[in-house]
Amino acid sequence: MTPTVYNVIGIGLLCAVSIATRTLPFLFAEQLRSHEGIKRLGGQLPAVIMLLLVMFTLRDAPVVTYPYAVPEAVGLLTVIALQWRFSNTILSISVATLVYLIVSTLV
Amino acid sequence: MQPQSTVALTAPSPIRRAFVDSLPVFVSYFSLGIVYGFMFVQMVGPWYLGTLMSTIVYAGAVQFLALGVFAEHGSLLAMGIAALFISMRCSFYGLSLLDSFSHGPLWRRFYMMFGLVDGTYAILTTKSHEDQRSDSTYALSLGLLIHSYWIVSTAIGGIASESISALIGDTIDFNRLEFILTAFYAVLTFEQYRSGGNLIPILIAAGTGLISIQLFPQHMLLVAICTSAALLTIWNRRTQS
Numbered sequence: 047m048t049p050t051v052y053n054v055i056g057i058g059l060l061c062a063v064s065i066a067t068r069t070l071p072f073l074f075a076e077q078l079r080s081h082e083g084i085k086r087l088g089g090q091l092p093a094v095i096m097l098l099l100v101m102f103t104l105r106d107a108p109v110v111t112y113p114y115a116v117p118e119a120v121g122l123l124t125v126i127a128l129q130w131r132f133s134n135t136i137l138s139i140s141v142a143t144l145v146y147l148i149v150s151t152l153v
Numbered sequence: 154m155q156p157q158s159t160v161a162l163t164a165p166s167p168i169r170r171a172f173v174d175s176l177p178v179f180v181s182y183f184s185l186g187i188v189y190g191f192m193f194v195q196m197v198g199p200w201y202l203g204t205l206m207s208t209i210v211y212a213g214a215v216q217f218l219a220l221g222v223f224a225e226h227g228s229l230l231a232m233g234i235a236a237l238f239i240s241m242r243c244s245f246y247g248l249s250l251l252d253s254f255s256h257g258p259l260w261r262r263f264y265m266m267f268g269l270v271d272g273t274y275a276i277l278t279t280k281s282h283e284d285q286r287s288d289s290t291y292a293l294s295l296g297l298l299i300h301s302y303w304i305v306s307t308a309i310g311g312i313a314s315e316s317i318s319a320l321i322g323d324t325i326d327f328n329r330l331e332f333i334l335t336a337f338y339a340v341l342t343f344e345q346y347r348s349g350g351n352l353i354p355i356l357i358a359a360g361t362g363l364i365s366i367q368l369f370p371q372h373m374l375l376v377a378i379c380t381s382a383a384l385l386t387i388w389n390r391r392t393q394s
Binding site: 069105118 | 202205222248262333334344351357359374378389
C-alpha cells in the first residue's frame with residue numbers, strides 16, 4: 047500500500063464512521079420518538095455531555111502533581127463567573143482563555 | 154405608523170441569527186482547525202488531504218486521533234474501532250433532535266445529521282434557541298457555517314504549515330489554545346443548568362466523568378455518557394412512579 051492509498055482508505059473509513067454514528071438514531075426515529083423515557087433523556091443529555099466534554103478536554107491536566115491543575119481551575123472559575131454575571135459568551139471565553147494562558151505561563 | 158412591517162424588517166434573518174449564534178464556535182473551531190491543518194502537514198501529508206478529511210470526516214477528536222495513526226502507519230482497523238468509540242456520542246446527540254430533523258428534503262436532513270458535531274449540537278440544544286431549532290433555514294445555515302469554519306481553517310493551517318513550517322513550529326505552543334474549547338463547553342454546561350435548573354444530570358455527569366477518567370482515560374467520553382444515560386434512565390423511572 048502506498049502512503050497515499052493508505053491515507054485515502056483511512057479517511058474513507060473514518061468518513062463512514064462519522065456518517066453511520068450520526069444518522070443511526072434518525073433511522074429509528076419513529077420508534078424512539080414515541081418513547082417517553084427517551085424523550086426525557088434527550089432533554090437531560092445536553093447538560094451531561096457538555097460537562098463531560100469539559101472534563102474530557104481537561105483529562106490530561108495534572109491534578110495531584112504540580113501545578114495541581116491550578117491554571118485550569120482558575121480558567122474555569124473565570125469563565126463561569128463572567129458568564130453568570132454578563133451572559134456574554136465571547137467575552138467569557140476570550141477573557142478566561144487569556145487568564146488561563148497567563149496563569150499557566152506563571153506557574 | 155406601520156408597527157407590523159417595522160418588526161418584520163428589523164427582525165434578523167435566520168441566516169444572520171445563525172451566524173451570530175455560531176460566533177463562539179467560530180472562535181474555537183477556527184483556531185483548532187488551524188492547529189489541525191498545521192499538524193496534519195507536519196505529521197501526515199499534503200494540506201489538501203487534511204482539508205478533505207475535515208470536509209468528509211468532520212470530527213475533531215477522531216481527526217486528531219487519526220494524526221497519530223496515519224503518521225505511524227498504524228492499524229486502520231484499530232483506528233476505525235477507536236473512532237467508533239469516540240464518535241458514538243454523536244448518536245446520542247440525535248436523540249435530542251429527533252423532532253427538529255424530521256421534515257424537509259432528504260439531502261438536507263442527511264446533511265444536518267452529518268453536521269451534528271459538538272458545536273452544532275450545543276447551539277441547537279441551548280434552551281434560548283428552542284423556537285429556532287425547528288426553523289430549517291436556521292439549522293441548515295448553522296450547520297453549513299460551522300462546517301465551513303472547520304474546512305477553511307484546516308486549509309489555512311495546512312497551507313501556512315507548508316510555507317512557514319520550520320519557523321512557526323518551534324515558537325508557538327498551539328496546544329494551550331485548546332482551552333478555548335474547554336471554556337466554550339463550560340459556558341454551555343452553565344447555560345444548560347441555568348435554563349433547566351436541574352442539578353441531577355450535572356451531578357451524575359460529574360460523578361461518572363471523574364470515575365471513567367480514572368478507569369478509562371482514552372474512552373472516558375463514551376463510557377461516561379453511556380453510564381450517565383443509564384443512571385438517568387433509572388433516576389427518571391424512580392421519580393416518575
